[in-house]
Amino acid sequence: MGFKNVVIAGGGVLGSQIAFQAAYWGKDVTIWLRSESSISRTRPKIEALKAEYEKAIHLMEKSRSVSIWCNGISKVDSFDSKVCLKRVADAYKRIKIELDIHKACADADIVIESMAEIAKEKTAFYKMLAPVLPEKTVLVTNSSTLLPSKFAAATKRPQKYLSLHFANHIWKQNIAEIMSHDKTDKQYVDQVVAFAKEIGMEPVLVNKEKAGYLLNSLLVPFLLCAMDLYANGVSDPASIDKAWKISTSSPQGPFEILDIVGLETAANICEKYVSVPGFISPLLKKMMFPYNFKGMLKIVRDKIAQGKTGKAAGVGFYKYSSK
Numbered sequence: 001m002g003f004k005n006v007v008i009a010g011g012g013v014l015g016s017q018i019a020f021q022a023a024y025w026g027k028d029v030t031i032w033l034r035s036e037s038s039i040s041r042t043r044p045k046i047e048a049l050k051a052e053y054e055k056a057i058h059l060m061e062k063s064r065s066v067s068i069w070c071n072g073i074s075k076v077d078s079f080d081s082k083v084c085l086k087r088v089a090d091a092y093k094r095i096k097i098e099l100d101i102h103k104a105c106a107d108a109d110i111v112i113e114s115m116a117e118i119a120k121e122k123t124a125f126y127k128m129l130a131p132v133l134p135e136k137t138v139l140v141t142n143s144s145t146l147l148p149s150k151f152a153a154a155t156k157r158p159q160k161y162l163s164l165h166f167a168n169h170i171w172k173q174n175i176a177e178i179m180s181h182d183k184t185d186k187q188y189v190d191q192v193v194a195f196a197k198e199i200g201m202e203p204v205l206v207n208k209e210k211a212g213y214l215l216n217s218l219l220v221p222f223l224l225c226a227m228d229l230y231a232n233g234v235s236d237p238a239s240i241d242k243a244w245k246i247s248t249s250s251p252q253g254p255f256e257i258l259d260i261v262g263l264e265t266a267a268n269i270c271e272k273y274v275s276v277p278g279f280i281s282p283l284l285k286k287m288m289f290p291y292n293f294k295g296m297l298k299i300v301r302d303k304i305a306q307g308k309t310g311k312a313a314g315v316g317f318y319k320y321s322s323k
């Protein structure tokens with residue numbers, strides 16, 4: 001029997017999704033929050049996720065197309081909408097919210113830290129957590145950009161600490177990137193892999209610390225290359241997307257992906273590259289000078305200024321009829 005009692009620290013966009021996904025697959029889930037005001041922000045997220053899962057299941061009843069199927073909710077062959085809807089109802093009831101860290105973690109098998117991406121605050125949290133956690137607890141971080149070795153000492157359990165990185169819309173984009181640092185004990189990596197499978201994820205191992213894990217190590221340079229082609233006037237977004245999609249049979253081109261990611265995030269990534277060349281991709285560091293980051297930033301900042309921030313806003317590089 002794997003981990004049963006799951007504690008999520010942070011109930012933001014991802015924390016609430018991880019909580020719902022784990023509860024959906026039968027785990028006893030407690031979300032630890034730091035204040036009453038956090039509760040009023042997290043509860044509506046849980047309500048919204050319940051509705052989101054139900055909507056997804058009703059769509060899955062009508063079509064098995066890859067574009068709508070959510071493998072985090074059910075595999076195609078074993079899909080039974082009644083069973084899935086019952087799991088959603090149970091998950092909703094099973095999630096507890098707790099402000100007292102001692103109560104939250106008293107019997108935790110795993111704590112998933114999914115707090116804001118602020119290194120100083122994560123370190124302070126780990127230091128506060130160290131004397132509270134039971135011996136058995138495995139601790140993971142969902143950080144997208146900070147490496148686990150940065151925090152390992154603060155956790156006081158470096159051998160039981162690693163990264164378990166989820167993607168936004170966890171029930172559909174059900175990848176779990178599991179990254180250890182040089183002091184993580186392999187047995188806990190195996191336990192986290194097993195846990196990820198139990199909650200409907202497809203785990204992949206990142207055996208060496210790498211900013212960007214696997215996905216962003218591939219995706220970020222790809223998106224920057226596409227924006228560079230546009231910024232230098234080599235071609236336009238629709239043609240660049242068409243070239244990519246037809247030649248590789250991919251469902252989306254880079255500018256369609258940028259619209260989904262959101263142009264604010266795209267601007268942040270460009271800015272990060274200007275200040276830290278080689279962030280995520282050492283390859284791009286070597287090739288940095290031919291890249292027109294100034295031109296890319298101008299394009300995305302102009303769009304943001306016009307409210308064209310991507311698919312969620314109804315317009316980015318493309319216009320969308322529904323958000």
Ligand SMILES: NC(=O)c1ccc[n+]([C@@H]2O[C@H](COP(=O)([O-])OP(=O)(O)OC[C@H]3O[C@@H](n4cnc5c(N)ncnc54)[C@H](O)[C@@H]3O)[C@@H](O)[C@H]2O)c1
Pocket residue numbers: 009010011012013014015033034038113114115116117121122125142143144145165166167168
């Ligand atoms: N949003 C994404 O698409 C995404 C995807 C994968 C991983 N992540 C990672 O997940 C983590 C959370 O991201 P998010 O998008 O959910 O952020 P968010 O801003 O939506 O939520 C952050 C949560 O952390 C809490 N928090 C912030 N500072 C805290 C502190 N000092 N003590 C206790 N709680 C604190 C906030 O109250 C909130 O509940 C980050 O490490 C991020 O890199 C995000």
